Amino acid sequence: MSLHPALARAHGFCERYGLTRPILLAPMAGACPPALSVAVARAGGLGACGALLMSPSAILAWAEAVRPAGPFQLNLWIPDPAPARDPAREAELRAFLARFGPAVPPEAGDGRPPDFAAQTRALLDAAPPIVSSVMGLYPPAFVAELKARGIAWWANVSTVAEALAAEAAGADAVVAQGAEAGGHRGCFDAAQAERGMVGTLALVPAIVDAVRIPVVATGGIAEARGAAAALLLGASAVQIGTGFLRCPEAGIAPAWAAALGRARPEDTRVSRAFSGRAGRSLATAYVEAATAPDAPPPAPYPVQRGLTQGLRDEAVRAGDLDRMQAWAGQAAGFARAAPAGEVVGDLWEGMRGLLR
Template sequence: MWPDRRLIDLFKTEFPIVLAPMAGVMDAELVIAAAQGGALGSLPCAMLSPDKIREQVRIIRNGVTAPVNLNFFCHTPVELTAEAEARWKQRLAGYYREHGLDPAAPVNAANRAPFDAATCALVEELKPEVVSFHFGLPEQAFLDRIRAAGCLVIASATTVKEAVWLDQRGVDAVIAQGAEAGGHRGMFLTEKISEQPGNLALVPQIVDAVKVPVIVAGGIGDGRGIAAAFALGASGVQIGSAYLRCPESKVTAAGRAALAEGRDDSTVITNVMTGRPARGVQNRLMREAGPICPDAPPFPHAATALVPLKAAAEKQSRADFTNLWAGQAIAMGRDLPAAELTRDLAKSALARMKALAG
């Protein structure tokens, strides 16, 4: 019934829907629920220790027989200089005073680890059906080992140039991440946020430029969006924001309140939360210090100094310093169990495509 079954056949899922990996607001519970509904469940691993990844995969394997996707970052680490740290602490000083916090108190460094040899060995051990990457790809030797372990490889592209680069390196599918999408921009061949295209322009051009199936990420909250993705030539979709209000997500009470009030203009692309451009629900820090602030240190170091501020604000049920990543379709989210939401998305998409076909 789907006009393009390449992704279904590739992933061996019921529907051509990928649950987006959303670090910090989900774990195995949401992966299992989405997979039970027929989607490819994705586990965000960049902020997890090897033991935690093992634990989460074990829970997933015990909860569902469906395939699983493990997602990793491929950024190049940048050292935090004393000068950059001091400049950022000075920018945040007023917030520290407001909450009675000592800016000199030690804070654990933000953990967003890039894919490395140890992580590759872990993938070989766990053998997920799919491994996805953000910010490019790891070195060729790692890719060879991942494929030898029997895993498919997919990765995000924010431009046609990035998609072609991924295709040339043998990925099994490309995720076209439009400007509408929530979370960190997957950009790796450009730093020009102002040039980032939306999916209506991006997807057809990527479809024309690559040989592999294309997955659309960004701005999809219901069956109409899925049908539109297929009309643009895609083979499937990756959806994140629509799942944030599911009971299986780990979004805080303050975050859920913000999501419930979300509108089409509620999100912005900002660098103040982590040091790297990402789209999220606008909070106090984004409004007052950004959304793009030159004082923010490089990824992921901007997040470190925010840890005590985030904790203090959340104790007051405020999301002033909480990075709630979400896309422009945030208002289309619903309070449904993830399995039910997945099935409803697929059903409504098929109905829409049937109606359009006459």
């Protein structure tokens, strides 16, 4: 009996990238320990690392820890322009944040992510099968270097226009991120993130029809029905983030993991309350207060991230969900507290059963 066309497409994608199951771990910065990727890769899926906050040496160490298990992707944010600083506004924010956590020193907003050029050199040295981008496109010279080394480039996109730009720039695949996704939205223009909130169900087929390269679906997918639907819409694989966060290998705070299992779609919010970039999290007490009409507006990324660092660290130490950076997609309630390999296997069996 011949394969369903959606399964045949997924099978071709898997053959291209050395997978046995078209299930990819999302590259979540700060929530992709090697153990999680190892478990996903050993189950036939694709491991992933969101390397935004990692030094070059940490990137190389992560890759060496995961490589024996199977294929993986390394992901970097494309840097934003330098943020505009407003000392008076930051002082107001520091006073507001002190209501929820420790006093915020004036220099808290001065920090910056690791050097992007050094990180890209580390990606080349790590020689992963796949390098992916989010928040924009890699410079042409770096794309040329990837292609010269036989490394595939996947671009995370949130609109059809971004997908077309990625294809024109040489991307080998696009990861279509619907607005249901947890964590940061991968919008090229940070200022437009809340205006272009296109859901996965509408975004994936529109991008499939617009580009000639494979499309990976992500955002609000955490169980077999959503994954099978994504393949029916034309995707070649699915990428899952929140759906893996309750796995023991993810190692997130127990209060966060438990809350994900209880969450309904309406229990999440998109805000800039943690980093200054739009991101979807659980609607905790801090998020609700930070998005109230009388709250001071957040500082731009990464200033806001620095200002909230003490709050976020204290919340984890105290196990206090109401102050945690508890990223969550709208399908969080489907996330299972089970080993990641079991989650991959059950997802795939469920997808195949639905698509027979």
